[in-house]
Amino acid sequence: MNFKDKKLVLVGGGGLIGSHTVDRLLREDVGEVIVYDNFVRGRMENLSDSIADKRLRVYDVGGDIMHTDILESAFDGADGVFHFAALWLLQCHDYPRSAFDVNVRGTFNVMEACVKKNVKRLVYSSSASVYGDAVTEPMSEEHPFNNQNFYGATKIAGEAMLRAFHHRYDLDFVGLRYMNVYGPRQDYKGAYIAVIMKMLDAIDRGDNPTILGDGSEAFDFVAVEDCALANVRAMQADATDEFYNVGTGKRTSLKELAEMLIELTGTDGEINYAPRSTATLVRNRIGDPAKAIEQIGFTAEVDLREGLKRLIDWRASHKAEVEDRRAKSGVEI
Numbered sequence: 600m601n602f603k604d605k606k607l608v609l610v611g612g613g614g615l616i617g618s619h620t621v622d623r624l625l626r627e628d629v630g631e632v633i634v635y636d637n638f639v640r641g642r643m644e645n646l647s648d649s650i651a652d653k654r655l656r657v658y659d660v661g662g663d664i665m666h667t668d669i670l671e672s673a674f675d676g677a678d679g680v681f682h683f684a685a686l687w688l689l690q691c692h693d694y695p696r697s698a699f700d701v702n703v704r705g706t707f708n709v710m711e712a713c714v715k716k717n718v719k720r721l722v723y724s725s726s727a728s729v730y731g732d733a734v735t736e737p738m739s740e741e742h743p744f745n746n747q748n749f750y751g752a753t754k755i756a757g758e759a760m761l762r763a764f765h766h767r768y769d770l771d772f773v774g775l776r777y778m779n780v781y782g783p784r785q786d787y788k789g790a791y792i793a794v795i796m797k798m799l800d801a802i803d804r805g806d807n808p809t810i811l812g813d814g815s816e817a818f819d820f821v822a823v824e825d826c827a828l829a830n831v832r833a834m835q836a837d838a839t840d841e842f843y844n845v846g847t848g849k850r851t852s853l854k855e856l857a858e859m860l861i862e863l864t865g866t867d868g869e870i871n872y873a874p875r876s877t878a879t880l881v882r883n884r885i886g887d888p889a890k891a892i893e894q895i896g897f898t899a900e901v902d903l904r905e906g907l908k909r910l911i912d913w914r915a916s917h918k919a920e921v922e923d924r925r926a927k928s929g930v931e932i
Contacts, residue, residue, distance in 0.1 A: 600679055600720055600834055604630040607834070608677045610664060610709055611684030613641025613657075615784050616724065616777070618649075619827035620681060625652050627831065635673045637662040640687070644920055645784050664705035667712065674716040679834050682709045683724045691750035702753030707760060714768045721772040722833045723761055725842060726754045727819075727884055729776060737819075737848050737887035740776070748880075758842060765840045773833045773895065775826075778846030778886045782823030782906055783913035786924045794853070795907075798860050799914060800925070807868040808861065812875035812882075814854030819846040819885040822901035822909070829897045836895040844886035847899040856903075863907055 607624060611617045612634035618641070624632050634646065634657045649655050661669035664684050674680065684705060691698035706723070713721050730738050731745030744755055757774075764770040787793045798808035829845040857870045891897045901909075914921050 602629040605678040606631040608633045609681045617683040618645035620830045623827040671712045679720045688750040695749045706757040723774040725774040732881045733883045737885045739887040774842040778819035809871040816882045817852040821846045822906035825899040832897040843891040846886035848888045
């Protein structure tokens with residue numbers, strides 16, 4: 600899709616990945632960008648860098664994907680839609696009925712609205728949670744679905760519904776399976792990335808960062824700025840009815856992560872180790888980026904060291920906002 604004079608709607612555009620995608624889109628020759636968000640998890644502060652741009656508008660009629668008539672009205676004249684809205688992993692674990700309502704029925708509402716309003720293309724935020732623990736490494740998109748939690752189940756359902764809508768209604772779409780996303784504006788609600796914020800909290804107060812487990816668990820940490828780039832590339836690409844890993848393909852253990860944070864913050868602390876959580880979380884997940892590179896032209900640009908520097912700088916310049924995010928998450932410092 601050529602963005603010139605196009606209207607693009609970001610469902611959940613006030614969240615972590617959504618707001619960075621707004622920033623990235625406004626660097627393009629786009630016509631209009633609409634944020635549709637109920638701001639339960641998203642924040643207006645996330646849009647502060649972009650809100651002055653006259654091409655950006657927060658849809659003021661409503662922003663809930665369960666309100667189907669309002670949702671459809673937001674899609675009037677839209678050329679493309681990005682779907683970011685979802686309950687997060689641990690919330691899905693605690694409230695599986697709500698997980699179904701928002702992540703499955705809500706996604707159906709978005710797809711149905713796209714068909715009714717003749718939206719040309721939909722980019723769907725899936726998750727590497729569909730894979731569960733790695734059987735092979737790195738994981739290609741052909742990796743089996745070994746998910747064991749409600750969040751991953753809702754993302755698998757979303758992918759299946761998208762494929763069915765494509766073949767039933769010719770809905771043009773692609774889905775993105777993000778690895779472990781981190782970066783400026785992140786909160787404490789991501790089951791995997793919150794570990795970075797909690798480690799930095801410990802360092803800020805002069806304590807040692809804590810790892811649950813022995814530190815050998817390893818992940819593919821991808822900067823949120825790269826996730827935004829992946830969304831833009833996915834909307835621009837010609838590929839359809841496909842799913843893509845969004846990651847770096849690089850393996851980083853939690854021990855290596857903690858050591859890097861200690862180095863970047865200039866502290867002399869040691870790493871604390873505690874019993875591993877009993878939550879249904881994976882221990883090993885590194886994605887193969889080859890398909891995304893080849894088919895949608897996405898290559899991660901931000902290495903982990905640079906990405907963590909950006910996060911540390913953001914925390915330092917947004918202390919009150921970080922404290923508010925921490926307080927709302929119930930995390931004690």
